[in-house]
Amino acid sequence: MIYKSAPFPINRPRRLRQADWMRDLVRENQVSVQDLIWPIFVRDGNGVVEPVKSMPGVNRYSIDKAVEAAIQASDAGIPVVALFPYTDPSVKTPDAAEAFNPENLVNRATRAIKAAVPDIGVMLDVALDPYNSDGHDGLVRDGVVLNDETLLVLERQALVQAESGADILGPSDMMDGRIAIIRTALEQNDFQNVAIMAYSSKFASAFYGPFRDAVGSGGALTGDKATYQIDPANSDEALRMVARDLEEGADMVMVKPGMPYLDMCRRVKDAFAVPTFAYQVSGEYAMIEAAGQNGWIDRDRAMMESLLGFKRAGCDGVLTYYALEVAQKIETFI
Ligand code: PBG
Numbered sequence: 082m083i084y085k086s087a088p089f090p091i092n093r094p095r096r097l098r099q100a101d102w103m104r105d106l107v108r109e110n111q112v113s114v115q116d117l118i119w120p121i122f123v124r125d126g127n128g129v130v131e132p133v134k135s136m137p138g139v140n141r142y143s144i145d146k147a148v149e150a151a152i153q154a155s156d157a158g159i160p161v162v163a164l165f166p167y168t169d170p171s172v173k174t175p176d177a178a179e180a181f182n183p184e185n186l187v188n189r190a191t192r193a194i195k196a197a198v199p200d201i202g203v204m205l206d207v208a209l210d211p212y213n214s215d216g217h218d219g220l221v222r223d224g225v226v227l228n229d230e231t232l233l234v235l236e237r238q239a240l241v242q243a244e245s246g247a248d249i250l251g252p253s254d255m256m257d258g259r260i261a262i263i264r265t266a267l268e269q270n271d272f273q274n275v276a277i278m279a280y281s282s283k284f285a286s287a288f289y290g291p292f293r294d295a296v297g298s299g300g301a302l303t304g305d306k307a308t309y310q311i312d313p314a315n316s317d318e319a320l321r322m323v324a325r326d327l328e329e330g331a332d333m334v335m336v337k338p339g340m341p342y343l344d345m346c347r348r349v350k351d352a353f354a355v356p357t358f359a360y361q362v363s364g365e366y367a368m369i370e371a372a373g374q375n376g377w378i379d380r381d382r383a384m385m386e387s388l389l390g391f392k393r394a395g396c397d398g399v400l401t402y403y404a405l406e407v408a409q410k411i412e413t414f415i
Pocket of ligand 1: 206208210218253254288289290291292293306361362363364
């Protein structure tokens with residue numbers, strides 16, 4: 082504590098909680114639209130808006146609809162959309178070649194969005210899971226997720242994404258050495274301004290379940306991701322991953338999942354003082370929605386409180402499926 086407070090009744094903390102105006106005055110943190118990154122799921126087709134069953138309120142959009150969504154996001158003041166593909170199973174292969182196809186869903190969607198709304202940032206995931214018939218983030222041989230062979234595919238994927246106009250690359254694969262190889266490739270190919278937001282503090286989590294449903298990678302996945310994602314028990318290790326990724330050329334780092342790992346948000350921000358983001362992942366979203374639908378919690382308040390928690394924990398921003406709704410409603414919340 083910085084100071085020793087006066088004893089009661091000289092000190093009455095409730096004085097500062099007595100009315101809205103007073104609480105407004107002394108509030109330490111707030112969620113603003115500029116803090117929000119909106120993940121959007123993209124699929125094939127035209128005019129398609131397809132609900133994701135395990136994420137009520139979240140849809141998969143065909144590219145034309147994703148463009149409309151990006152326009153809405155931009156109008157609401159959201160700085161960045163993050164695109165994730167629902168890849169048709171017929172295009173998934175063991176070599177994940179669709180990952181570096183310039184005409185794949187996210188690359189086409191990026192070009193369409195940048196053409197229609199040049200002022201919004203587009204972020205793309207660098208990882209193989211949407212394209213790999215094994216459902217893993219890396220190439221698999223004899224049941225082993227290969228590190229160095231995967232790096233070569235990630236490098237090609239990243240370059241094609243940069244060529245398509247992606248502004249931020251988010252390596253989410255957790256292979257060793259990925260940030261260095263991607264940063265070097267970007268520098269050598271005239272993409273100096275493409276930023277990297279590294280999924281550095283990324284845990285092997287049960288909270289990704291609904292996402293794997295949304296991108297259709299869950300069915301394909303054999304085993305778990307524990308040989309590359311971080312053990313949920315480890316906090317020092319996650320800090321070392323942040324240090325490593327920053328040394329290799331990451332501009333921003335991420336903690337993922339968010340709410341069960343708020344300690345990591347605070348540790349990362351305090352230790353490195355770099356732009357720090359949390360990903361409020363699909364399972365966190367699904368929990369709030371499910372409890373809200375059952376009438377067990379006040380869904381709107383839980384949504385805002387969960388986002389405020391990230392700010393309090395030191396995050397500069399949050400990837401959240403709530404982004405558009407919050408951006409459109411924020412005035413009424415604050
Ligand atoms: C892919 C990736 C995942 C998420 C973002 N990128 C899933 C995973 O690692 O299995 C999860 C996002 C969410 O759950 O909302 N590497």
